[in-house]
Amino acid sequence: MRHRSGRLVRLAALVTAVATVGSGCTVAVSGQPKAARVVERDTTSTGVIRGSDGGQIDQLAGTALADIDRFWDEAFPATFGKPWTPLSGGIFSVDTADASAKPPPCTEKASDVEGNAFYCPSADAVAYDRAALLPVLQDKFGDAAVVIVLAHEMGHAVQKRMGITPESERANPGKFPTILTEAMADCFAGSFTKWVADGKSKSLDIGQDALDSALGALITFRDPVGTSPTDQQAHGNAFDRVSAFQDGFQKDAKFCGAMTVQNRVFTQSTFTNVADRDRGGNLPFDDMIVQLTPDLSAYYQGVLTSIGKTWVPPKSTKVGQEPDCSGDQGPVAFCKDDKAVEIDVEGDLRKLHEQIGDYATGLLMASRYGLSALAQAGKQTDGAAAGSNALCMAGAYTGVVLDRKEGFGLSPGDMDEAVQVLLAANFPTRDAKGRSGLEPGFKRVEVFRAGVFDGDKACGIR
Structure with a gap:
């Protein structure tokens, strides 16, 4: 491996x-x-x-x-x-x-x-x-x-x-x-x-x-x-x-x-059910992938439809080693030629899930689905801007899920997990060839925040 x-x-x-x-x-x-x-x-x-x-x-x-x-x-x-x-x-x-x-x-x-x-x-x-x-x-x-x-x-x-x-x-x-x-x-x-x-x-x-x-x-x-x-x-x-x-x-x-309770948005929240609280806000690794995959597809379908494009869900392929279809994108990769997203379910992604939390998995997957959406919108998937736009799209998805009252949503610790992943490594900002990761982590958090608060209009897909 x-x-x-x-x-x-x-x-x-x-x-x-x-x-x-x-x-x-x-x-x-x-x-x-x-x-x-x-x-x-x-x-x-x-x-x-x-x-x-x-x-x-x-x-x-x-x-x-x-x-x-x-x-x-x-x-x-x-x-x-x-x-x-x-x-x-x-x-x-x-x-x-x-x-x-x-x-x-x-x-x-x-x-x-x-x-x-x-x-x-x-x-x-x-x-x-x-x-x-x-x-x-x-x-x-x-x-x-x-x-x-x-x-x-x-x-x-x-x-x-x-x-x-x-x-x-x-x-x-x-x-x-x-x-x-x-x-x-x-x-x-x-x-x-x-x-x-x-x-x-x-x-x-x-x-x-x-x-x-x-x-x-x-x-x-x-x-x-x-x-x-x-x-x-x-x-x-x-x-x-x-x-x-x-x-x-x-x-x-x-x-x-000039900050006030009226103009300041806080994402901190309490647990809304006992089961989520008892598991610390984290789904088991396999359950997270099962629930997240169709939700990401539904979100990106909505984005592509809104700009007059057709969304074709990428093939979601589980692999037992770090994906290498398109350079080094980390434990989740968008494979442009295969129109697929490969997920390492045996190695580093599972470890991150266990050590940081389930939204470590969520953020990395959302950014790679973001690259797929950019490709299907006819936008660049190579270069520094493409990688940053993919992370921004992950932020936009996060902002939508954060505000949900029903269905798949975020747990109280998920936003913290996103920050920890972004400070740890630049994988969410690598392009479709596994290059151009954004540095430093301060900048990655900045890009992610833009997506969370401004939506996909900040992400170069429109």
Whole structure:
């Protein structure tokens, strides 16, 4: 058996999370380091951090927070028309491995901070665990992860200066639910990251090669599968959090600050039946293929009919090894000459299904059916644009299924599974010859989101 997609499986195995809990933003850590660096570490920055040991983690945190403050000193007046005011309550580094460590504001004991970073609105302060959070994130994702987490927490400080406080939420119930304020903070973190990526920071460097790291770190903060979006502690699923971050990166802080419950779409959902909940939202591998194949065909028939073309379902062929009919497309391939979709049912696809979830299978199949639809619409199936359009079509299909009330639909964890697959490998964006996979994963998520939210009109098929 050939194992050309073994890299994808090894990455998928890293999805297994180490969960930590505390009083702030709960974290589950997974992944591996990506390129990101501190250009010039500010060794004096630890002097303003309370409880600092002067070590490299506090130096990194201090450097990041100083840069975040510089960003908001520019962006806040431009966005909200008034001066930025630095934190009045300070920054707290907590060694949660030290039983005698002093607790920061909003906590009763140092151990309350374990595995967390948070903003305390009553004290206008930021605190973080320098023992069990920041070094773990740094080890798994690189320096960029630490920067993004702290940028998110400072996003909550921005909200207070906007007038979004616990008191304002109590006075206007439902106006600023937690899932919205968390999305806004993710968005603000994205805006800051774009500022750094544009070379405006003298201390930090987060280029295109580090964006996957940023997203990988961010999705460790996703809610447990099945959490209601109306839960008082809801932070959003992986797709919602990544979407907010990308919106901030692509747009600006003004867009982030204008988020409301009326204009923000969240895909997080609860389980609708006991059976789905008991199986964790995942169909068995063989059942998923049986149910998915006719549903994909029905969807693409509708798309082709709407543009005056005729849809002929591709032959769905199960194979016992990675398909090689048209180059290396991964464990699912569109075979243009045979007008078929070949599915590896013995190797990597089954492993991905087990390690990530059933929508790993769903996304890969939807993108290859997307290539078939492009071919039948008379569009190019070779080249980078074709591969991206195929993923976009998979996103468009996902958006339709996501909104369904009856029949084949998505489970609460499926959108998270899509993000994990897209960050892991470029197979969903390879063309009909197995080439031109889109990099980095940040861009793949962006293309997928366009399909989900804008439908097939964004996918070059019309």
